[in-house]
Amino acid sequence: MVQKSDFEQINDYVWELPAAYDGRMRVPARIYGNEEVFEAAFRDSSMTQLMNVAMLPGIVKYAMAMPDVHQGYGFPIGGVAAFRWDEGIISPGGVGYDINCGVRMLASQIDYAALEPYLKDLIASIDRNCPSGVGGKGAVQLSDKELDDVLDRGTEWALSKGYAQRDDLERTESRGRIAGAQAGAVDARAKERGRPQMGSLGAGNHFLEIDVVDEVYDVEVADAMGLSQDRVVVQIHCGSRGLGHEVCGQYIRVLQDAPRRYGIDIPDRELVAAPVDSREGRDYLAAMSAAANYAFTNRQILAHFVRRSFEQVMAGKVKNWHLTQVYDVTHNIAKIEEHQVGSQRMRVIVHRKGATRAFPPRHPELPTVYREIGQPVLVPGSMGTASYVLVGTETAMAETFGSTCHGAGRTMSRNAALKQARGEQVRADLSQQGIMVRTGSLKGLAEEAPYAYKDVDIVVDSVSGAGLARKVARVRPVAVIKG
Amino acid sequence: MGRWQEIEHTADLALHLWAADLPDLFATAAQGMLALFVEVDDKQLETRTLTLTALDVETLLIDWLNELLYFVEVQGIAFTMFEFTELTPTVLTATLRGGPVRAYSGYVKAATFHDLAVLATPAGYETEIVFDT
Numbered sequence: 001m002v003q004k005s006d007f008e009q010i011n012d013y014v015w016e017l018p019a020a021y022d023g024r025m026r027v028p029a030r031i032y033g034n035e036e037v038f039e040a041a042f043r044d045s046s047m048t049q050l051m052n053v054a055m056l057p058g059i060v061k062y063a064m065a066m067p068d069v070h071q072g073y074g075f076p077i078g079g080v081a082a083f084r085w086d087e088g089i090i091s092p093g094g095v096g097y098d099i100n101c102g103v104r105m106l107a108s109q110i111d112y113a114a115l116e117p118y119l120k121d122l123i124a125s126i127d128r129n130c131p132s133g134v135g136g137k138g139a140v141q142l143s144d145k146e147l148d149d150v151l152d153r154g155t156e157w158a159l160s161k162g163y164a165q166r167d168d169l170e171r172t173e174s175r176g177r178i179a180g181a182q183a184g185a186v187d188a189r190a191k192e193r194g195r196p197q198m199g200s201l202g203a204g205n206h207f208l209e210i211d212v213v214d215e216v217y218d219v220e221v222a223d224a225m226g227l228s229q230d231r232v233v234v235q236i237h238c239g240s241r242g243l244g245h246e247v248c249g250q251y252i253r254v255l256q257d258a259p260r261r262y263g264i265d266i267p268d269r270e271l272v273a274a275p276v277d278s279r280e281g282r283d284y285l286a287a288m289s290a291a292a293n294y295a296f297t298n299r300q301i302l303a304h305f306v307r308r309s310f311e312q313v314m315a316g317k318v319k320n321w322h323l324t325q326v327y328d329v330t331h332n333i334a335k336i337e338e339h340q341v342g343s344q345r346m347r348v349i350v351h352r353k354g355a356t357r358a359f360p361p362r363h364p365e366l367p368t369v370y371r372e373i374g375q376p377v378l379v380p381g382s383m384g385t386a387s388y389v390l391v392g393t394e395t396a397m398a399e400t401f402g403s404t405c406h407g408a409g410r411t412m413s414r415n416a417a418l419k420q421a422r423g424e425q426v427r428a429d430l431s432q433q434g435i436m437v438r439t440g441s442l443k444g445l446a447e448e449a450p451y452a453y454k455d456v457d458i459v460v461d462s463v464s465g466a467g468l469a470r471k472v473a474r475v476r477p478v479a480v481i482k483g
Numbered sequence: 484m485g486r487w488q489e490i491e492h493t494a495d496l497a498l499h500l501w502a503a504d505l506p507d508l509f510a511t512a513a514q515g516m517l518a519l520f521v522e523v524d525d526k527q528l529e530t531r532t533l534t535l536t537a538l539d540v541e542t543l544l545i546d547w548l549n550e551l552l553y554f555v556e557v558q559g560i561a562f563t564m565f566e567f568t569e570l571t572p573t574v575l576t577a578t579l580r581g582g583p584v585r586a587y588s589g590y591v592k593a594a595t596f597h598d599l600a601v602l603a604t605p606a607g608y609e610t611e612i613v614f615d616t
Contacts, residue, residue: 043493044492044493046493070493070494071492071493071494072495073595073597073613073615074595074596077494093596093597096615097592097593097595098592098615133587134520134555134556134587134590135555135557189553192557193553193556193557203589203590204590204592242556242557245593245615246553248593249549249593252595252596253537253542253545253546256539268596268597268598269541269596269597269598269599270595270596270597270599272596410494411493413494414496414589414616415489415491416491440587441587441589443588443589444589444590447589
């Protein structure tokens, strides 16, 4: 079992396991974080999982873990790895079952003091308009043709149907449409699962949250994002629902004999992979991208219904109840990108599993509004703690393929969390802190209690200290709908 | 009769399983997985037949569990009783019986292949399965 002493400290925030540690490693493994983060990474199997990633063919530079790293399946959560386009692999286990799970933030011009008297009505309205829970139906029912359109075109479909504003697309990673997505690569069963669920939050750690901006670190950048002190914002955290789960499961199954056929050595069957430029690799990339488009659209539809709730409850109470989009980021995806690797400009497929893209100022993929400030990065904390808005940096681009953390990261198993307190108690504690909670499952609430997560401040201070993102603002929750 | 024990996992759920033979392993895995997150109404039993083929026993086991998750999510039915008419490491034919889900106490997205190996032991079979939640 890999140990702390096997790692070398590179600087205050970077720790490296040399490739020589295990002859099967093709590159070193690196973890980003302060000493506390580094220590915590050895409490579960996340570093073994990271080492396994370093063994995959075509990996370049390092297998990397962000400070919110914890044990997952296949890749660790908080894992980043890039593989050469020409001789590398693509691995569904490097993306996970909830393809394009991500976060969207909407900003209002409403001071919390003006909204507080209506908070209960507002959260009740959002809960009615935005379905949550296992299975179930979403807010919008799609025909077969519409679902194929969603899979091919992502949020452009939502715009054409009146569920989006043009600015929303500008302020969504990849403009809410991944190039190369093909509805035809998604099989009938995945579509059967996804068709009824469009516009739904799902369950597990997904949530919809009303927050208040409680600290601004960079006024100018925050202003460009529509964020000001004491104003209300909304966060939506969810993904591609049953459609994404089915796509991942099917391709992991299809690829079970790919390592043998392609002569790829894998240390864990969840890491099955195919050459990027093979038939299976291309098919998975097309299907995964289509599922990502579904997820972007899902968050777009939810944003539409949150806007409707703001109108229903706040119109006439405040002068401006409209919500503008800050950004929408994905934290489970594999994307084709160009990066500098040593002296070479290289086309790679970057896997981010529980990690967020963090492109720097002047990157050509950024919309005009963010071109000079960098890509917004949304880092949700746990239910009872702060969330952060950051921006991407040149350091992230140079070191981590333009990637940073995605959240607080769990530190306690669900069972351990359940032993700490019952759901009723967690709800009462949150209420005492001024946080209203609506949930379909009190057990689920107890599993997601704030103490089950790392301190998001330490995670964000680590990425900020390492230069992988820069702080813009912090928000604190006032009402949460738990999926 | 097989048994399962939940094992610690930071973010997801995991089970250790012990079983006397393959039918016992498949039934125990299914019952253990469903016990993680659903309560079943067993007064309105429904029946289905299912046939699966796979390249090895691990793939067959994961296919089997994900098939049962599909029934839960899409049809709202949890199958907990099984009669295997054929079960080899690569082929499964079974009659499933179960009832509507009465309540959810959590969520399982998928059964994964993470570190999966079905081990033959003197007492039968043993394995560990990680579930994405």
